[in-house]
Amino acid sequence: NAGVTQTPKFRILKIGQSMTLQCTQDMNHNYMYWYRQDPGMGLKLIYYSVGAGITDKGEVPNGYNVSRSTTEDFPLRLELAAPSQTSVYFCASRAEGSSGYTFGSGTRLTVV
């Protein structure tokens, strides 16, 4: 099992550009999440999904959008990139019930 796969691993964007961060899981988990982690800080929830077709905002959703058309995929879209979006982005999934999160390896994004 691959677990949670994120692409790309690194990306440099110019201010105002857009991009999509891809996230795929092969564990048939219903719950999926996007977090961002700034240097030396904890994880801030951007968006999450409890199943295909259902998404909801987290703590810091501004400047981002998500979709969940299948159980496996949960892409994160950045529109009009800003330097404040420079961060490491982690996608995670979990099964229902008392289970922990499985994180992807992260995408390191720099906006210049």
Next chain:
Amino acid sequence: QQPVQSPQAVILREGEDAVINCSSSKALYSVHWYRQKHGEAPVFLMILLKGGEQKGHEKISASFNEKKQQSSLYLTASQLSYSGTYFCGTEYKTNAGKSTFGDGTTLTVKP
């Protein structure tokens, strides 16, 4: 509402013990713990549900005090491999399925 972790940082010698606390001002549904090495993704250690249960993972265990809305992570006889940043994630009764993470506790184990 973000849980509060303490201490922010701990430095230990190999073989020493440490306790990391995670406190919430809201009624907790569950607490889960992760370790993150520098430049890597967080790795799940354990999850605790309300009820004061204690769980173990090698020489790392945790407890959940529902009355105090607090969880503690115990690292005994620490090894060099325990170094990293430890995060607690909390779920609340009103929002199960959506976790909020603390800012982390950096643990450094020296030979």
